[in-house]
Amino acid sequence: MTNGGVPIKPAKFNYLRPSSLEEAVHYLSEYGDDAKVLSGGQSLIPLLNMRLSTPKYIIDIGRVGGLSYIHADGESLVIG
Numbered sequence: 001m002t003n004g005g006v007p008i009k010p011a012k013f014n015y016l017r018p019s020s021l022e023e024a025v026h027y028l029s030e031y032g033d034d035a036k037v038l039s040g041g042q043s044l045i046p047l048l049n050m051r052l053s054t055p056k057y058i059i060d061i062g063r064v065g066g067l068s069y070i071h072a073d074g075e076s077l078v079i080g
């Protein structure tokens with residue numbers, strides 16, 4: 001999508017990169033609806049680029065430890 005021939009880019013936002021789950025939850029409770037979680041960015045980055053989503057804060061949980069797992073637990077699949 002373009003705007004007069006210029007590709008649309010995200011509106012300004014504050015980038016937060018917590019390293020623990022506690023820190024991520026703190027940011028979420030602090031900024032609430034002004035924040036969006038960024039995981040892989042497959043859906044969110046295009047939405048930001050087209051300004052269909054304009055959060056004030058992006059909370060990148062990509063480096064939060066302890067969530068990167070997928071394992072079987074009996075008949076369940078557990079995804080971090």
Ligand SMILES: Cc1cc2nc3c(=O)[nH]c(=O)nc-3n(C[C@H](O)[C@H](O)[C@H](O)COP(=O)(O)OP(=O)(O)OC[C@H]3O[C@@H](n4cnc5c(N)ncnc54)[C@H](O)[C@@H]3O)c2cc1C
Nearest residue numbers: 035036037038039040041042043044045046047053059061
């Ligand atoms: C080529 C392609 C093929 C696809 N095929 C399929 C398919 O076959 N089936 C299907 O179901 N989907 C499909 N999708 C959609 C894809 O699965 C979603 O884009 C995916 O869920 C996004 O994950 P993400 O980690 O990149 O999230 P992001 O793009 O980072 O975020 C997506 C949304 O979820 C929120 N979010 C992310 N993580 C969290 C979290 N931990 N807690 C709360 N909110 C969070 C974000 O704030 C945002 O609103 C496809 C996408 C692409 C690009």
